[in-house]
Amino acid sequence: MQYHLSTFGCQMNEHDSERMKGVLEGIGYREAAEQDDADLILFNTCTIRGSADERFLGNLGHAKRIKRERPDTIVAIGGCWAQAQKEVVFEQFPFVDIAFGPGEVSRLGELVARERLDAVGAFSFDGEFSGSLPAKRTRVHQAWVQISVGCNCVCAYCIVPTVRGKERSRPLDAVVDEIERLVADGVREVTLLGQNVNSYGRDLPRDDRATFAELLRAVAGLEGVSRVRYTSPHPKDMKRDVITAMAECPEVCEHLHLPVQSGSTSVLKRMRRTYSRERYLDLVGRLRETIPDISLTTDIIVGFPGETDSDFLDTMSLVEECQYDGAYTFVYSERPGTEAADAMEDDVPEDVKKERIGALVELVQSQGRERAQRFVGTTREVLVEGPSRTDPDRLRGRLSQNIAVNFSGTAEAGTLVPVRIDRATSVTLAGSLVEVAVPN
Numbered sequence: 348m349q350y351h352l353s354t355f356g357c358q359m360n361e362h363d364s365e366r367m368k369g370v371l372e373g374i375g376y377r378e379a380a381e382q383d384d385a386d387l388i389l390f391n392t393c394t395i396r397g398s399a400d401e402r403f404l405g406n407l408g409h410a411k412r413i414k415r416e417r418p419d420t421i422v423a424i425g426g427c428w429a430q431a432q433k434e435v436v437f438e439q440f441p442f443v444d445i446a447f448g449p450g451e452v453s454r455l456g457e458l459v460a461r462e463r464l465d466a467v468g469a470f471s472f473d474g475e476f477s478g479s480l481p482a483k484r485t486r487v488h489q490a491w492v493q494i495s496v497g498c499n500c501v502c503a504y505c506i507v508p509t510v511r512g513k514e515r516s517r518p519l520d521a522v523v524d525e526i527e528r529l530v531a532d533g534v535r536e537v538t539l540l541g542q543n544v545n546s547y548g549r550d551l552p553r554d555d556r557a558t559f560a561e562l563l564r565a566v567a568g569l570e571g572v573s574r575v576r577y578t579s580p581h582p583k584d585m586k587r588d589v590i591t592a593m594a595e596c597p598e599v600c601e602h603l604h605l606p607v608q609s610g611s612t613s614v615l616k617r618m619r620r621t622y623s624r625e626r627y628l629d630l631v632g633r634l635r636e637t638i639p640d641i642s643l644t645t646d647i648i649v650g651f652p653g654e655t656d657s658d659f660l661d662t663m664s665l666v667e668e669c670q671y672d673g674a675y676t677f678v679y680s681e682r683p684g685t686e687a688a689d690a691m692e693d694d695v696p697e698d699v700k701k702e703r704i705g706a707l708v709e710l711v712q713s714q715g716r717e718r719a720q721r722f723v724g725t726t727r728e729v730l731v732e733g734p735s736r737t738d739p740d741r742l743r744g745r746l747s748q749n750i751a752v753n754f755s756g757t758a759e760a761g762t763l764v765p766v767r768i769d770r771a772t773s774v775t776l777a778g779s780l781v782e783v784a785v786p787n
């Protein structure tokens with residue numbers, strides 16, 4: 348029996364997909380290269396913006412055709428889109444056999460076995476952490492580690508709390524156990540994952556309670572862990588103890604993805620982000636003061652209901668002030684069931700949204716290009732990931748600042764090596780390995 352899995356969306360979905368593969372291979376399935384060869388066609392879906400839905404629905408058409416030709420094929424849809432569409436999925440897509448939400452990854456094996464009887468759905472929020480399931484990892488030396496699921500925020504634009512439920516933290520011991528196993532398996536870099544990663548621990552029972560800063564220190568201190576990253580934090584929970592832990596643990600990377608969403612305090616207020624422009628800038632100032640070499644990236648939405656020209660200019664000036672190394676930029680997309688969709692009018696005209704995103708993308712790109720120049724002429728520690736994708740004679744790795752570098756030289760994947768940076772193109776650096784003299 349063979350399965351084919353297509354993944355959409357964020358790193359949490361990438362992580363869940365590795366677990367889905369682990370579960371399926373545990374019950375005897377093998378991975379097929381093409382949907383056409385598969386007995387089970389599985390999708391792990393995203394629904395964060397309308398464009399995510401459209402991309403997935405475009406793909407679903409092919410599965411429908413296969414099902415028509417080979418009615419024995421199982422079509423299964425997991426993830427956030429499935430959760431959001433749980434009331435209508437089987438009605439609107441009668442060729443779908445299984446649908447399950449992000450909280451039910453652990454039941455995939457059981458659902459596949461039961462499907463033969465009837466179409467089945469599973470949509471609870473309190474299933475087993477997918478982080479505790481077997482995984483088929485795609486990267487040898489890097490791993491995602493789930494530390495929490497769900498989100499207690501009420502950002503007006505966001506569908507995530509609806510599809511991933513309330514926040515639940517995984518006990519610190521379980522996280523540490525998993526990382527020790529990963530290290531034994533060759534992993535050197537871990538990325539701690541949660542929808543709101545730095546509010547970790549508040550929901551744990553009193554005896555087990557731990558803060559995100561404590562978790563960060565515990566993970567950084569584990570034998571064999573060279574690098575720790577985490578994503579995504581919320582600015583409101585970026586407290587002093589977390590910044591200090593980052594500064595004091597050399598294993599914790601000098602990179603922070605710190606979503607700002609808007610540079611206008613009045614937009615931030617209507618978004619229910621719970622911080623102002625000033626408080627965000629103050630936080631960035633403290634981060635740069637404590638960790639001078641930190642690279643910052645962010646998420647920004649343009650065209651939120653009621654966004655004026657002056658609000659948008661506030662976003663542009665905030666980007667200039669923050670000096671981001673990169674940013675994901677999005678046009679606001681109305682998501683049914685969110686506060687913004689229910690109570691606010693999507694009133695920024697399409698052409699204005701387009702104009703704003705164009706100007707913002709240009710600014711972000713030129714800033715990123717300029718910022719990358721600061722590495723040229725310096726020697727940096729690089730975690731070797733493997734051969735370069737474009738030139739197999741060169742190697743590929745990443746700086747602590749999460750910037751990719753292609754370089755010449757010989758080094759083993761999974762090791763930290765010094766690389767002299769010679770050039771910076773828009774998004775990647777180029778350099779050469781610095782040979783370290785080994786005393787004999």
Ligand code: 5AD
Binds near residue numbers: 395505646648680
């Ligand atoms: N429209 C546009 N962008 C959105 N995001 C979340 N919800 C929406 C939406 N309705 C963006 C935010 C978030 C990122 C993952 O996606 O910037 O940080």
Ligand code: SF4
Binds near residue numbers: 355359394
């Ligand atoms: Fe998409 Fe959000 Fe779900 Fe990730 S959590 S897959 S971004 S809807």
